[in-house]
Amino acid sequence: xxxxxxxxxxxxDILGIGGYVMTGAHAPTALIPAVLGTxxxxxxxxxxxxxxLRKHAMHGVAILAVLGLLGGxxxxxxxxxxxxxxxxxxxxxxxxxxxxxxxxxxxxxVPDQLGAxxxxxxxSIQPGMIDHRHHVAFWMQTIMAILCLILLIxxxxxxxxxxxxxxxxx
Numbered sequence: 001x002x003x004x005x006x007x008x009x010x011x012x013d014i015l016g017i018g019g020y021v022m023t024g025a026h027a028p029t030a031l032i033p034a035v036l037g038t039x040x041x042x043x044x045x046x047x048x049x050x051x052x053l054r055k056h057a058m059h060g061v062a063i064l065a066v067l068g069l070l071g072g073x074x075x076x077x078x079x080x081x082x083x084x085x086x087x088x089x090x091x092x093x094x095x096x097x098x099x100x101x102x103x104x105x106x107x108x109x110v111p112d113q114l115g116a117x118x119x120x121x122x123x124s125i126q127p128g129m130i131d132h133r134h135h136v137a138f139w140m141q142t143i144m145a146i147l148c149l150i151l152l153i154x155x156x157x158x159x160x161x162x163x164x165x166x167x168x169x170x
Contacts, residue, residue: 005044012037065152072145
């Protein structure tokens with residue numbers, strides 16, 4: 001099980017750092033999966049090197065998985081309709097020829113429901129469009145929630161097997 005925790009910690013680190021780079025390195029909140037992944041990675045390493053702390057470290061991993069699941073799901077689920085109804089994504093530096101001539105001016109620095117502020121001085125977003133960074137944020141939140149759910153399922157299975165006296169499964 002500690003090996004699995006290390007693996008998921010690395011995946012969450014990659015997700016956080018990749019998302020931070022993909023959003024233009026402007027929002028430190030994009031690093032939340034990386035922070036969570038680093039903590040899970042540290043606990044996984046601690047559990048693998050110290051058998052006396054394995055039980056406590058793995059329970060810590062399970063708690064962090066619950067927090068990651070809840071945090072990611074609570075941010076992503078309310079935004080599903082917003083992401084699904086947007087047929088186009090406004091990518092900075094790209095001109096969208098299919099957009100309508102009417103535009104909605106962006107409000108610089110005002111956070112929207114997804115939590116990322118609009119682009120500073122960055123043009124306008126047409127109706128039915130969302131910003132590229134918001135799309136990335138939504139998918140990062142969703143992937144973080146899914147990874148944490150999978151890790152939590154493995155943790156619970158392992159805890160049940162240990163309680164029944166079986167050898168740890170993972």
